[in-house]
Amino acid sequence: MSLINDHMTTERQQQITENLHLTRQFYQEYLADPAAFAHMPKNATIVLLPPDEPANARLTQTNLQLAAQAASEGREVFVYAVGVRPHGHAVADVRVPWPPMPRLMVYSQDADTLTLQFEDLQPVVSVTSVHPLATAIMDPTTHRLLRLVIDHFLTQAARQAPQLIEAVVASPAELVGISRERLRSMLGANVTRDDTIWASLLSDSA
Amino acid sequence: MTWQPGEEIIPLSPDGDELRVQVWHASNSYEIEYFSIQLVAVIEGQQKPVTRFDNSHGSQPHRDILNRDGSTLDKITMPADLTITEAFHVALEAMTHNWRAYLDDYLRRRG
Numbered sequence: 001m002s003l004i005n006d007h008m009t010t011e012r013q014q015q016i017t018e019n020l021h022l023t024r025q026f027y028q029e030y031l032a033d034p035a036a037f038a039h040m041p042k043n044a045t046i047v048l049l050p051p052d053e054p055a056n057a058r059l060t061q062t063n064l065q066l067a068a069q070a071a072s073e074g075r076e077v078f079v080y081a082v083g084v085r086p087h088g089h090a091v092a093d094v095r096v097p098w099p100p101m102p103r104l105m106v107y108s109q110d111a112d113t114l115t116l117q118f119e120d121l122q123p124v125v126s127v128t129s130v131h132p133l134a135t136a137i138m139d140p141t142t143h144r145l146l147r148l149v150i151d152h153f154l155t156q157a158a159r160q161a162p163q164l165i166e167a168v169v170a171s172p173a174e175l176v177g178i179s180r181e182r183l184r185s186m187l188g189a190n191v192t193r194d195d196t197i198w199a200s201l202l203s204d205s206a
Numbered sequence: 207m208t209w210q211p212g213e214e215i216i217p218l219s220p221d222g223d224e225l226r227v228q229v230w231h232a233s234n235s236y237e238i239e240y241f242s243i244q245l246v247a248v249i250e251g252q253q254k255p256v257t258r259f260d261n262s263h264g265s266q267p268h269r270d271i272l273n274r275d276g277s278t279l280d281k282i283t284m285p286a287d288l289t290i291t292e293a294f295h296v297a298l299e300a301m302t303h304n305w306r307a308y309l310d311d312y313l314r315r316r317g
Contacts, residue, residue, distance in 0.1 A: 020302035
């Protein structure tokens with residue numbers, strides 16, 4: 001009989017295994033092009049993010065919490081998104097209006113998180129808690145917003161701020177993981193499009 | 207080109223059942239010369255090394271099986287035909303697939 005099963009949930013064990021897979025991938029990318037990591041701080045805590053797919057939403061969110069925890073303990077944190085580093089191709093510096101509109105919104109029912117995707121993840125990102133329920137993933141150089149992750153979306157965030165649901169329903173961006181009909185039924189009222197809600201969300205949470 | 211060695215900490219799980227990997231390596235160009243990969247559990251607030259792959263003293267790459275007081279219980283040598291860089295990758299692969307067994311064995315040890 002395993003002692004680990006007595007003390008650790010299956011989900012936690014899965015998370016550890018997935019993070020070890022990410023660790024292997026990270027060092028493969030590192031050794032393939034070490035010079036690209038010259039800016040990585042020595043003796044850092046490295047938090048790895050999985051490929052940006054709906055199936056990975058829970059691991060992404062958990063690891064972002066690991067990053068926030070390490071940063072709050074005063075450690076230097078290097079967040080690295082595995083599997084997205086462009087190989088020899090410069091990332092186009094495309095400026096977007098601020099605040100940007102998301103191009104994709106992904107709801108994870110398991111994690112109850114809503115991730116607003118504005119741009120592709122960069123190899124190195126900075127993670128900032130902008131609200132007790134929201135984490136911003138930024139490009140550390142340009143400070144462009146790449147992702148906004150809203151925790152406890154249906155259970156807490158949407159209840160505290162129904163305009164979040166209104167904004168999601170009204171947004172022209174593709175929505176994955178939940179239907180607009182279901183969200184609309186939670187509101188119980190007609191919704192009119194109001195893009196300025198994104199601005200108020202971001203300014204309120206700054 | 208040689209990179210200055212540094213120890214990287216990669217957290218695997220949060221407080222409560224905190225587990226992390228600590229990686230130290232010295233590289234020359236694209237090859238690793240020396241490394242140490244250690245699985246560490248935080249038990250009752252104390253960091254406890256569970257097992258360690260390394261060649262950090264110039265020895266053949268191996269895995270140290272550690273006692274709960276940090277001393278080495280046994281040493282398992284990795285295949286001699288591996289380069290140091292290959293041994294590094296094999297060690298990470300072994301850690302990925304066997305971490306449960308490593309931790310379980312560690313928790314059962316008294317010494």
